[in-house]
Amino acid sequence: MKLPVHNEVMDACKHAATISRFKFYGMDRMFVPRPAVKTATVTFIEINCKTYAVTARHVIEHFQERAREEGREHEGFYCPESPGVAIEGPFLTPPADYPKAPPDIALCPIDRRLPSHIGKETFVVRPEGDPEWPVSHAVGIGFPTEEKHNVKGEHENTRIAMPCIHVLAQGVGSDGLGDQVPFYSSLPKPPVVQNLSGMSGGPAFWTDESNYGLIGFMTEGKVEGPDEGEGTPNGDSRLHFFLQRVDYSILKSWTEYIDENWESKCDEINATINRVRGRQATNKDAEGLYEAYSDAMADIAGVANNPILELLGPPVRDIDEVVDDEFVDRKRAQMLRLLREQNVALDGEKSEDLVKLLGETHFYVLCKKEGIELSQAVDTGHPEFRWCSRDERPFRLEVITPSFVGEGSAIEAMMEESFDKKVAMQERLAEGHSVAVSQQVIAPYGDLPHEQRVTHLIQRLQEKVRANVRAGRFDAEQRFLVCNLIALPPYANTDSILRPVYCRHVVDEGIYTVTGELWMVAFARPGMLIHSEPEFSWSRGVEGTIQTTGILVDETFDRFSGIIFVVYDLQKTARILAVFRDEDCMGKTMVTLVSDRWNDEGDSNGWCLK
Structure with missing residues (x-):
């Protein structure tokens, strides 16, 4: 007898994925499990505009037990489908409805964007999708463990193929009141897939030719041959599986429980981890x-x-x-x-x-x-220090550390x-x-075109500074911007980068004029020439003109009297350089901090920089 199945049910693998422990398996695999490692299925659902990952409770318990055997607590979970995504957990099980046992279900709130990261979609649960009992047949979906096999990834790294399986079986007259619902079908010949282990947690749908809806989640499945089990008619094989029954009201109740208790469970886990770490690390x-x-x-x-x-x-x-x-x-x-x-x-x-x-x-x-004792500014949530002395005007230091482009x-x-x-x-x-x-x-600066490398470096550093400096109104105290460049090293390792231009001696090639990038970051004006070493001795040494405005020229940042740069040499030894609007911005404390490693727009201190 042919059972009707809605077309969209045959495409329902998009709502599920393989789930495994978040475990490192070696350089060739990273977090991708080996084919023989036990995995299960996770389903992505949306209900009342919130998104959840759902699997079977016994799946989570098995993963956690294996992790504890290896001395790992709360290691999280992983969906290895390329490019892979972690689900940190925890998964929670709703309480039992006495006298019934706790449901074989576990749910975890997730970011709504998580499924799409691995090419999946959520299944939206609605009241109109509830079935009418008894249900004649259902389709279960999942990723059997034994069907996994290794494949080579795009970069010759090891990935894993995980075929999605549909199992179709008939209802046995269930009234839809019990938690666990069985489905059964006799088969005239053995199916291609003989072992359904790993499908637990996958979705199951009631269906006819025109409608379908979520009926439950797979908890157990088995294929038996003619010589297995009892009562197999006509010597045929048979397929049977059990579902954790759900409908809209059940899922609504469960997800409300999850929402109310998930954060407290996270706190409980964090407290446990902290206690363990405390014992491990007295x-x-x-x-x-x-x-x-x-x-x-x-x-x-x-x-x-x-x-x-x-x-x-x-x-x-x-x-x-x-x-x-x-x-x-x-x-x-x-x-x-x-x-x-x-x-x-x-x-x-x-x-x-x-x-x-x-x-x-x-x-x-x-x-x-250097003997300069700073105090942290308490009136801002941003990295900011204050320095105050009887002998000098107080000032503030706003600190940014731009990262890689x-x-x-x-x-x-x-x-x-x-x-x-x-x-x-x-x-x-x-x-x-x-x-x-x-x-x-x-x-760190991304791809820099060789013919305009200094120009682009200056512009990208200006962009990173602008992106990290906060806007708004500020008090009248003098302010300096501190820019720690540990992640974005300047083009040249010389204090002369504080000058508009400086001479660079290249062995066997001569002396070239080079633009000082930190001076340009502060004082650039559109149309200024950018100099750099030519690729060949006969090439011109001008890259072109810059089209951006320096930070200290831009009225947006007129609160800053100067910019202090923390730069690092190849051994990561730090030194502090600075550019000021003018020499009058410097007090005794600034002189202590930067010594003679400073300059202004007029290149007043250029003669000291080497």
Whole structure:
């Protein structure tokens, strides 16, 4: 007998995905599980304009039990369908409706954009989609574990193919009042897929030719041959599965419970993790910030290079050397919390957060080393310091730490490239070569056209400064902008970049005139020439003209008397440079901070800069 199925039910795999533990499986796979690893199915639903991931309770319990056996608590979950996405959890199960057992269901609120990241869509649950009982037949959907197999990804990395399976079975006259609903069909011949393990958590739909709706979620499925089970008619194979029954009102009640209790469950988990970490690290804080940083970098050493975190070693040491300072202790604790998060060094956004914390703190430490004791401004939520003395006019320092052009996504793209190169080196060594070498270009400013590299560098640095400086009305105190350039190094490692132009001697080629990019960041006016070393000795040394306006020329930023730049050499030793509107903006404290490493629009101090 042919059972009618709505066309859209046959396309319903778009509402589900494979779910696995968020576990690292090695360089060649990253978080993609091996084919034999037990996985399950997760369904994405939307109800009352909120989005949830749904799977079976026994799935979550199994994953958590395996994680605990390996000494891991609350490791999270992962959908490996390319490009992959994590579901941090927790998944919660609604309470039992006494005297019934707790439902075999687990739900987790998610961002509505999460399914689309892996090419999926939510299924919108509406009251009109409820079935009329008894239901003649249903279609279950999921991703069986044994159907997974390895494939090569776009970059020759290992991915996994996960076929989606539809199972069609007849109802057995259920009245729709019980939690678990069985479906059964006899089959004249064995189906292609013999093992349905892994489909738990997948959606199931009632359907006819013109309508369909969500009826439940898969909790168990099995295919039996003619020699298995009892009562198999005519010696046929048979298929049966069980559903956790749902309808609109049930899901509405469950999701309301989840919404009310999810944050408290998160707090409970965080408290547990903190207690465990506290026990593990009674001496962890004594270990210091640098050790935590080193551990985070060691965690990814065999996987990829984090281009921005690799820059931080020496500044982290500087911060770690400061003791008995309330501000540094507070910031150190924030950085330690970040560094102890799982896989923090593989997360572009968290890497950015760490760099911004470090940029602000390291500037404070550099001032402290010069005997300048700053106080944190308490009337703003932004990184800002205040300095006050009887002998000088007080001033404020607004601190920004611009990140790579492209920010978190650019950092992650560079890590992915690094991973691919490590894989290529391993493959070369596996082929019997005694030496394998790879080269990676770190481009914090993005792709710079060679013929206008200085022009574009200046413009992009101006853009990053503008994007990081807050707008608004401010008090009348003198203000300086502090720009920590640990993530965006200047074009040249010389104090002369504070000059409008300077002479650069190139061995065997001669002396060339080069534009000072930090002077231009502050004082550029449209139409000014940009000089750089020519590619060939006979080429012209002018890139063209700049079309942007410097920060200190722009009226939007007239509150700033100058810009203080924290720049780092190749060993990441910091030095402080500055540009001021004029020499009168400098007081005794500023002279202590910058010494003779400053300039103004008129190049008054250019003769001191080398």
